[in-house]
Amino acid sequence: DVKVTQSSRYLVKRTGEKVFLECVQDMDHENMFWYRQDPGLGLRLIYFSYDVKMKEKGDIPEGYSVSREKKERFSLILESASTNQTSMYLCAILDREANYGYTFGSGTRLTVV
């Protein structure tokens, strides 16, 4: 089974800081995604990537950027963290072996103070 690892379960950052959220997969999957999850809003797509150095904006890319220098790693960057970016962040890959279902990481709960 593919494993998707998010480097931190909990993070607390200050307003204005640059924040890096890391996601690593242990298989050779091309498609990787970043979502944020907020109560009452469900999951909202921030960015996704089909391959190395490729990125596409999702529904709410403002205030975020991404980096995919290697196939197994997809990083979400908050250029200047703000309190409205306090959220649960979920990384996912599109899993060919699971009939193209998502496999998610365990999430990073980010608090910006």
Next chain:
Amino acid sequence: GDSVTQMEGPVTLSEEAFLTINCTYTATGYPSLFWYVQYPGEGLQLLLKATKADDKGSNKGFEATYRKETTSFHLEKGSVQVSDSAVYFCASNTGNQFYFGTGTSLTVIP
């Protein structure tokens, strides 16, 4: 565009009660349909899926049938347990992008 609508919660049931969580979808193509479950403090896990009309997905006592005529994929379980307490998400996928419902929180009390 594509979207998924699921019943709002929270839902509270007694142990061994019957569970239904409604989910309907709109799609321009023929999506695959999924239910995901999120236990407290964790990421989402795939619960079950169906890839075409009339398919039934099942796992851990949960079932859902892909109904093209009603564009629905309702989640059911005959007898819930305390350990089923979680948030359940319905999702559709046409191509590479997923569309999620807003989630339904289920609490099962002993």
